[in-house]
Amino acid sequence: MINTLQKITDHKLVAVVRGADPNDVMPIAEALYAGGIRIMEITMDTPRVETVISDLNNAFDGKMVVGAGTVLDAESARTAIMAGAKFIFSPTINTGTIEMTKRYGVVSIPGAMTPTEILTAYEHGADLVKVFPAGTMGPGYIKDVHGPLPYIPLMPTGGVNLSNVREYFDKGAVAAGLGNALVKTGSPVTEENLQTMKENARQFIDAIEGVS
Numbered sequence: 001m002i003n004t005l006q007k008i009t010d011h012k013l014v015a016v017v018r019g020a021d022p023n024d025v026m027p028i029a030e031a032l033y034a035g036g037i038r039i040m041e042i043t044m045d046t047p048r049v050e051t052v053i054s055d056l057n058n059a060f061d062g063k064m065v066v067g068a069g070t071v072l073d074a075e076s077a078r079t080a081i082m083a084g085a086k087f088i089f090s091p092t093i094n095t096g097t098i099e100m101t102k103r104y105g106v107v108s109i110p111g112a113m114t115p116t117e118i119l120t121a122y123e124h125g126a127d128l129v130k131v132f133p134a135g136t137m138g139p140g141y142i143k144d145v146h147g148p149l150p151y152i153p154l155m156p157t158g159g160v161n162l163s164n165v166r167e168y169f170d171k172g173a174v175a176a177g178l179g180n181a182l183v184k185t186g187s188p189v190t191e192e193n194l195q196t197m198k199e200n201a202r203q204f205i206d207a208i209e210g211v212s
Contacts (some may be wrong), residue, residue, distance in 0.1 A: 002108045004086045005127050007065050009039040012169070012211065013204055014068060016157070016176045020045045020185040023053050026059065028183060033064055035201025041069040041089055041177065044076055050083035057084040074100035078145040080153070081106050089157075089177075091132055115138075115145055122152045126174065130137045133181070135159015139167040146172045151206060162203055169211045178204060 008014065013036045017028060029040060042053055044102070056066045067087030068080035074096040077081050081100075087107035090097055094110065101108040102125045112118045120131045131142065134156030138192035144156055156168045157177030168176055181199055187193050 004065055005052075008039055008087065008107065008128070010173050011065075012208055013037060013165075014039040014041055014067075014155075014157075014175060014189060015182055015201070016043065016177050016179040017046070017183050018185055019045045020178060020183075022048045022052050023183070024048065024188045024189040026055065027065065027189055027194055028185075028197065029056055029060070031061070031198045031199050032183070035198040037182075037201045038063070038204040039067075039175075040086075042085075042209060043070040044068055044072070044080065045070060053080065053083040053085055056195050071140050072098055073097055077101050077106075078104070089130060089131075093124070095124050097102045098125045111157070115149060118145060118154070119149060120151060122149075127156045128153045130177065131156045131173075132177075133158030134168070138173045139164055139173075140171050141171075142168060142169040152195070162200075162207055165204060166207050166211070169208055 004118055013030050015056045053066055067088050067090035068085040071077050071088045077097045081104045088101040089109045091111040092114055098108045107127045109128045109130050110121045110126050111130040112121045118129050129152055131154050135158050153174040155175040156173050160176045161181040189202050
């Protein structure tokens, strides 16, 4: 778990692949990897999600950290973990999900917004707290929350894009989730779109260069 958590905070950017066609996930992952992304979240609404997570782990053999997102309950968390998910993202705080995730030694990243929710998630065992939807409040909110809660590692997700990603880190984020700004799963997976995805990934990597 420590190794996975360290990789997330080292590489900082998590690509969120939401509800993609299972046949498209591997080429998307390859494009993201070529662009410098090393952490990838597959949402649980992805068809055949267990197979997708397992196949990615086999294909990348530790070179890409693969986890599950939109995990709403403990049963779903266990399903994802059995498939090989190294971290569990949730949009909300579900204590049973956190407990199940920690039981298996996997990184737990529940979503929260208010200071009360953020502290509650952390007190129940969250390794990172996903501030979601971050775009509603903006980068300054990370600094504001860290005023009274400086010890809780925060990861903004939702509304993070090329124009603001650096500011989120400058305000104290330890990682960030990138959804539609990086991975548009509604678009056809063509060579042109994969190349664009790879270039976008590189731009995000360049945008946070030098962030400690």
